Amino acid sequence: MQTVLALVAILLLPALASAPALPPKADPIPTALVVIDVQNFYFPGGAMALVDPLPASLQAKRLLERFRAKGWPVVHVQHLPTGQAAPSPNTGDESYRIHPNVLPVAGETVIGKHHANAFRDTDLLAALRRIGARRLVIAGMQTHMCVEAATRHAADLGFEVVVVHDACATRNLKFGPTEVPAAQVHAAALAAMSGSYARVVSTDELLDELK
Numbered sequence: 001m002q003t004v005l006a007l008v009a010i011l012l013l014p015a016l017a018s019a020p021a022l023p024p025k026a027d028p029i030p031t032a033l034v035v036i037d038v039q040n041f042y043f044p045g046g047a048m049a050l051v052d053p054l055p056a057s058l059q060a061k062r063l064l065e066r067f068r069a070k071g072w073p074v075v076h077v078q079h080l081p082t083g084q085a086a087p088s089p090n091t092g093d094e095s096y097r098i099h100p101n102v103l104p105v106a107g108e109t110v111i112g113k114h115h116a117n118a119f120r121d122t123d124l125l126a127a128l129r130r131i132g133a134r135r136l137v138i139a140g141m142q143t144h145m146c147v148e149a150a151t152r153h154a155a156d157l158g159f160e161v162v163v164v165h166d167a168c169a170t171r172n173l174k175f176g177p178t179e180v181p182a183a184q185v186h187a188a189a190l191a192a193m194s195g196s197y198a199r200v201v202s203t204d205e206l207l208d209e210l211k
Contacts, residue, residue, distance in 0.1 A: 030133050031133060032128060033072065033075070034076075034124075034139075035140050036146050037079050038053075038056075039096055039098055053141060056168055059166050062203055067137075070210070076089065076098060077112075077118045080112045111123060116145050120153075134160060135159065135160040135161070136160070137164060138198070139163075139167035142168075142169070143168040145170070151163055155198060161199070162199050164202065165200050171185070
């Protein structure tokens with residue numbers, strides 16, 4: 001019997017060696033990465049420099065690389081200057097250009113906006129519906145403003161939302177005599193989003209889930 005089994009194994013070896021590799025496992029929930037307003041004016045020397053925008057942009061870059069490797073959809077959102085109707089990621093007013101760390105590549109959707117909420121008066125919802133996305137992974141700037149506005153709106157529309165906290169950045173704020181450090185602004189915005197509107201995770205946590 002053992003001789004027969006060994007002979008069968010030898011005969012099957014060529015077929016097994018030439019068998020095509022299994023395709024990558026599809027995402028059980030159609031997911032899109034949405035990168036919001038990672039633009040030059042938020043970086044040192046810009047008109048509205050944030051606290052630690054560079055580390056956040058590098059984490060967003062890691063997310064981009066993973067989504068691109070998987071062939072999953074990516075949507076970029078670019079805040080536009082007054083009078084500009086269409087997005088222009090790396091041309092036009094330099095301060096409004098998308099930062100080089102997260103520049104779109106060919107085939108990726110870029111949505112231009114003029115309001116904090118990326119869904120307001122834009123084609124973002126239509127683009128996400130074309131993609132078939134049901135879950136959104138959101139990164140970008142500013143945490144308490146455009147990221148939070150898009151997160152809340154997306155959740156109200158029925159999307160499952162994941163906010164990647166270390167791929168977002170914000171700035172110090174002031175209300176009356178009270179100075180609020182960026183770290184506290186960031187934490188308060190994330191705390192408000194977490195649970196009711198989004199699941200809040202780190203880049204490492206999300207990438208580990210997407211292995």
